[in-house]
Amino acid sequence: MIFGYARVSTEAQDLANQRAQLAAAGCERIFADKITSTTADRPQLKKLMATLAAGDLVIIPAADRLARDLTDLLILARDMHTAGAGLCSLAEPVVDTSGDFAEVVLAVLGVSAKLERRRILDRTARGRADAKAKGVKFGRKPKLTHFQQREALQRLDTGETQRSVARNFNVSQATIARIHRP
CATH class of the missing domain: 3.40.50.1390 (Resolvase, N-terminal catalytic domain)
Incomplete structure (x- = not known):
C-alpha cells in the first residue's frame, strides 16, 4: 500500500x-x-x-x-x-x-x-567560546551577590552558625556551606 x-x-x-x-x-x-x-x-x-x-x-x-x-x-x-x-x-x-x-x-x-551533528556541536562550541570571550555568564544566577557572600563569610568568621546566616539571607544552609568551603 x-x-x-x-x-x-x-x-x-x-x-x-x-x-x-x-x-x-x-x-x-x-x-x-x-x-x-x-x-x-x-x-x-x-x-x-x-x-x-x-x-x-x-x-x-x-x-x-x-x-x-x-x-x-x-x-x-x-x-x-x-x-x-x-x-x-x-x-x-x-x-x-x-x-x-x-x-x-x-x-x-x-x-x-x-x-x-558534528557541525552543530562545532557551531555551538564556537558560539559559547565567543560569548565567554565577550563576558557572557553561563549557568544559574548566584543566590547571593558578591557583597552578600563576603558579609556571610564575615558572619561565619565571627562564630555565627551556617543555619543562622542562611536564615538571615533567606537561602538554604547548603548555599552557605558552598561559599564557606575552606
Whole structure:
C-alpha cells in the first residue's frame, strides 16, 4: 500500500497543499499531523509506523515534514526499512529507500547525520567560546551577590552558625556551606 505523511507546525497552517501533492503521487491513505516536529509525540506518525507492512511505501512531500534533522530522518527511515517498507521524498529524490539502493541511501543518511551533528556541536562550541570571550555568564544566577557572600563569610568568621546566616539571607544552609568551603 502507498501511504502519505504530511505535517504542519501549527493548527493555523493548512495541510491542503501537502495532501494534494501526496494524492497526485498516488497515495492511497494519508496520515497528517498538525504539530511541531521537535516533539516526538506525533500521533498520526505513530499510527502510520504501526500500520506499515512489508512492501508498503511511505511518500512525504519533503524530508523536513517527516523529521526535524538528519538523525531523526535516519531513525525513521531505518524503522520503515526494518518493517519492510520504503520511504520516498517528493522534494528530495535522493531520499528513496524503496529501491535496490535502500541500504546505500540509509548509509549516506547515516554519514550525513553524523556530519550534521558534528557541525552543530562545532557551531555551538564556537558560539559559547565567543560569548565567554565577550563576558557572557553561563549557568544559574548566584543566590547571593558578591557583597552578600563576603558579609556571610564575615558572619561565619565571627562564630555565627551556617543555619543562622542562611536564615538571615533567606537561602538554604547548603548555599552557605558552598561559599564557606575552606
